[in-house]
Amino acid sequence: MADQEQTEDLAQLLARLKDHYGVNDSEIARRIGVAPSTVNSWTNRLRGGKRGVRPGSIRALAAAFPAFTEDEIAAAAGREAPGPLSAEAEARVIELYRSLTEEQQRVAEAQLRALNDLNRAGN
Known part of the structure; x- marks a missing residue:
């Protein structure tokens, strides 16, 4: 992650994502191929940041919900975005x-x- 100050955590980003797309934890989980409990733990700050969100989940979130970029999701999760693979x-x-x-x-x-x-x- 760049040296910029993080102002939004993953739980906050997911709240915006849910509002923007009108989805819940279960629907997010279904679309990105993880258990609903995984998304729920991110939402409730039980798991997140560097140890909680895998690069594949960051890519999947960005692909399933394109209003949110990989860089934006990774920053909220406290990770660097996965590199592109053309x-x-x-x-x-x-x-x-x-x-x-x-x-x-x-x-x-x-x-x-x-x-x-x-x-x-x-x-």
């Missing part, structure tokens, strides 16, 4: 991966898994 970038990564030896592919996969685990832990 079709061209994905093709470049796959081409690079294909050029690696089998052992190098295992190492690259382990490194990517470790980075993903760090993101899930909120580090």
Whole structure:
């Protein structure tokens, strides 16, 4: 997240989202593929911030409710927004991966898994 001061937390953003779209926790959960209890915990500040909202959930919220951007949702959750992945970038990564030896592919996969685990832990 940028060095700007956060003025809205995830619970507040979700309140605006519900008002804007006329949805409840269960409908948000259905649209983004998480349990209603997950959204309820975000709404009630039981879970949120770096440890509570995964990058995939941020992307899903932005996709399902486009009036709210990934950057805006991530900032409210106290996270950095997931980086964009265009079709061209994905093709470049796959081409690079294909050029690696089998052992190098295992190492690259382990490194990517470790980075993903760090993101899930909120580090």
